[in-house]
Amino acid sequence: MTQATLVMFAIFVAMALIITYWAAGRSTSRRGFYTAHREISGIQNGWAIAGDYMSATSFLGITGLIAFYGFDGFMYSIGWLVAYLTVLLLLAEPLRNTGRYTVADVIAFRLRGRSVRAIAAFTTLTITLFYMVAQMVGAGSLINLLVQRISETYAIVIVGLLMLIYVLYGGMLATTWVQIIKAALLLAASIALSLLVLAHFGFSLFAFRDAAMSANADGRTVDLLHTGLFFSGPHGAFDVVSLGLALVLGTAGLPHVLMRFFTVPTARAARVSVGWAMALIGAFYLLTTIMGLGAGTIVGQHDIGKHLRDTQAIRYIIRHPETAPQLNAELARDGYIGPEKNSNLAAPLLADRLGGPLLTAFVAAVAFATILAVVAGLTIAAASAFAHDVWYSLIRGGEGSEREHILVARTAALVVGFAAIFLSVGLRTVNVAFLVGLAFAVAASTNAPALILSLTWRRFSRTGAICGMLAGLISSLALMAISPDVMGDHAIFPLRNPGIVSIPLGFIAAILGTLIARDPESEAMFNQLQVRANTGIGAEI
Amino acid sequence: MQHHHLTASEWDTLAKDPEFLALLRARRRFIVPSTIFFLLFYLALPVGIAFAPAFMNQPVVESLTIANLYGFAQFLMAWVLLAVYMRAARSFDDRAQALVDRLTAELAK
Numbered sequence: 001m002t003q004a005t006l007v008m009f010a011i012f013v014a015m016a017l018i019i020t021y022w023a024a025g026r027s028t029s030r031r032g033f034y035t036a037h038r039e040i041s042g043i044q045n046g047w048a049i050a051g052d053y054m055s056a057t058s059f060l061g062i063t064g065l066i067a068f069y070g071f072d073g074f075m076y077s078i079g080w081l082v083a084y085l086t087v088l089l090l091l092a093e094p095l096r097n098t099g100r101y102t103v104a105d106v107i108a109f110r111l112r113g114r115s116v117r118a119i120a121a122f123t124t125l126t127i128t129l130f131y132m133v134a135q136m137v138g139a140g141s142l143i144n145l146l147v148q149r150i151s152e153t154y155a156i157v158i159v160g161l162l163m164l165i166y167v168l169y170g171g172m173l174a175t176t177w178v179q180i181i182k183a184a185l186l187l188a189a190s191i192a193l194s195l196l197v198l199a200h201f202g203f204s205l206f207a208f209r210d211a212a213m214s215a216n217a218d219g220r221t222v223d224l225l226h227t228g229l230f231f232s233g234p235h236g237a238f239d240v241v242s243l244g245l246a247l248v249l250g251t252a253g254l255p256h257v258l259m260r261f262f263t264v265p266t267a268r269a270a271r272v273s274v275g276w277a278m279a280l281i282g283a284f285y286l287l288t289t290i291m292g293l294g295a296g297t298i299v300g301q302h303d304i305g306k307h308l309r310d311t312q313a314i315r316y317i318i319r320h321p322e323t324a325p326q327l328n329a330e331l332a333r334d335g336y337i338g339p340e341k342n343s344n345l346a347a348p349l350l351a352d353r354l355g356g357p358l359l360t361a362f363v364a365a366v367a368f369a370t371i372l373a374v375v376a377g378l379t380i381a382a383a384s385a386f387a388h389d390v391w392y393s394l395i396r397g398g399e400g401s402e403r404e405h406i407l408v409a410r411t412a413a414l415v416v417g418f419a420a421i422f423l424s425v426g427l428r429t430v431n432v433a434f435l436v437g438l439a440f441a442v443a444a445s446t447n448a449p450a451l452i453l454s455l456t457w458r459r460f461s462r463t464g465a466i467c468g469m470l471a472g473l474i475s476s477l478a479l480m481a482i483s484p485d486v487m488g489d490h491a492i493f494p495l496r497n498p499g500i501v502s503i504p505l506g507f508i509a510a511i512l513g514t515l516i517a518r519d520p521e522s523e524a525m526f527n528q529l530q531v532r533a534n535t536g537i538g539a540e541i
Numbered sequence: 542m543q544h545h546h547l548t549a550s551e552w553d554t555l556a557k558d559p560e561f562l563a564l565l566r567a568r569r570r571f572i573v574p575s576t577i578f579f580l581l582f583y584l585a586l587p588v589g590i591a592f593a594p595a596f597m598n599q600p601v602v603e604s605l606t607i608a609n610l611y612g613f614a615q616f617l618m619a620w621v622l623l624a625v626y627m628r629a630a631r632s633f634d635d636r637a638q639a640l641v642d643r644l645t646a647e648l649a650k
Contacts, residue, residue, distance in 0.1 A: 089576050
């Protein structure tokens with residue numbers, strides 16, 4: 001299995017390098033590097049957005065969550081699909097019509113002034129870094145578990161360096177095409193696995209349902225169609241609502257997804273791309289449901305989480321490694337990393353059980369490819385926030401040659417890439433779901449209110465944007481820092497996801513700030529924003 | 542078509558154009574109710590399983606529970622609303638294009 005995995009992964013890397021070579025000549029300007037010359041078609045962009053969304057978190061994470069917790073895991077899929085309605089109805093077309101290279105461009109379109117852009121760039125960098133570290137830590141543990149000769153650290157470094165080559169030379173064009181190809185491969189793998197699951201039950205949905213209703217969970221029988229397996233305990237009810245809010249609004253603030261609307265030629269193409277993305281993502285989530293329930297019933301939780309023993313004790317050790325170095329070393333030798341990460345192996349193990357070594361190798365190689373492609377998109381989002389917002393707009397005041405800016409953009413990508421590699425190596429034992437949850441909560445509490453209010457509310461002022469983004473950022477980070485994921489049993493804030501508090505706070509602070517300090521200059525610009533957003537007049541081409 | 546040279550007062554004139562205002566109203570009439578609808582339709586699911594788990598876990602059809610069916614209904618809702626919006630947006634596009642053509646002709650004079 002190991003060798004076949006490596007060969008297939010090498011084939012994908014080679015393909016991606018060929019694309020990069022082809023794209024390199026077209027990525028020598030900022031327009032090329034950040035937006036692929038706005039020549040990506042609606043369908044292509046739809047596949048790329050879907051690819052961004054079918055990340056390791058979705059493919060491995062959701063399949064694992066559904067295998068272990070059934071319907072509660074499915075809640076993630078629902079939230080992530082419905083979230084695209086927010087993007088479709090409120091953001092895709094106005095973003096295409098008013099944005100140039102970054103999310104901050106849209107927020108600062110009429111809220112001119114350095115502080116708004118600086119904070120928007122900072123929230124973008126925060127969100128993308130959390131998301132990147134989550135993906136790369138996931139890559140590290142996955143590769144380490146599948147190919148034990150490669151340690152987590154090496155795996156993270158390899159993924160990081162490969163990704164940097166695509167981004168530095170191929171820019172947005174290469175990143176988009178790598179994402180499209182990966183999305184197609186991932187869908188193919190998911191369809192194959194789902195068909196095998198259905199075939200296992202003789203294509204009888206009734207037999208499949210009966211198995212899901214009496215899955216074996218380490219000796220206990222659980223009904224995977226029943227709610228409350230994941231969100232349990234005294235605060236489970238508020239946790240599920242909090243997560244639901246963060247999921248449905250978080251996508252509207254994710255820089256690496258929103259940035260894709262700058263790569264299409266027209267608002268219509270932006271809309272069409274959301275349509276394709278919603279069709280593909282929805283289909284993919286239905287497949288992950290089949291795969292997840294299949295893994296939960298056919299492979300069984302016991303085999304997926306072989307090393308899962310005493311969750312609480314192990315969490316404590318991960319958080320306080322100094323207290324139990326011996327036990328920790330023992331766990332590391334066993335390949336044990338954490339309960340959520342262990343459930344990450346549900347999809348590869350299902351492939352192993354049903355399809356044999358070749359299919360497993362294919363699934364594992366696709367999982368690596370997924371992480372690589374998603375991290376590349378995130379790097380461009382972070383690099384453009386630094387190079388375009390901080391350097392070009394704030395430090396150089398919009399001056400400087402094209403050569404200078406493309407150089408800064410590449411340097412920023414390099415810096416961000418290495419920062420992510422170092423952070424990921426340092427944080428390689430942190431729970432991946434926690435990091436992704438944090439990224440969504442920050443996005444939903446900062447960028448989402450600022451973008452939505454800036455595009456729809458005439459009175460929205462600079463003070464409002466600054467108050468909203470700061471309140472959302474600080475409250476989501478602070479609440480995460482005192483949540484059970486960080487503080488364990490003695491957490492001050494009882495919920496794992498801060499969304500239920502930080503998202504309303506972000507909106508309320510934005511509204512209060514606006515009411516306190518009016519801003520005639522920004523109000524006067526609203527007419528121009530509205531005409532541009534709704535007609536495409538004056539849009540970047 | 543590039544309009545970077547438009548002045549602030551020209552943008553304001555465009556923003557007060559009756560046809561433009563009509564387009565804006567038509568878009569708003571679609572987007573505001575649909576957004577409120579899908580947010581309520583969606584949030585009812587987490588709120589339901591959070592605060593009325595017994596109700597949501599009642600089996601209705603073939604042992605599938607209300608939560609199961611409502612969960613899949615979210616997919617249908619998302620896709621149907623997508624299709625409806627894509628249809629409506631085509632007419633918005635046509636109106637926006639007609640508006641842009643007219644304004645371009647006027648500006649050229």
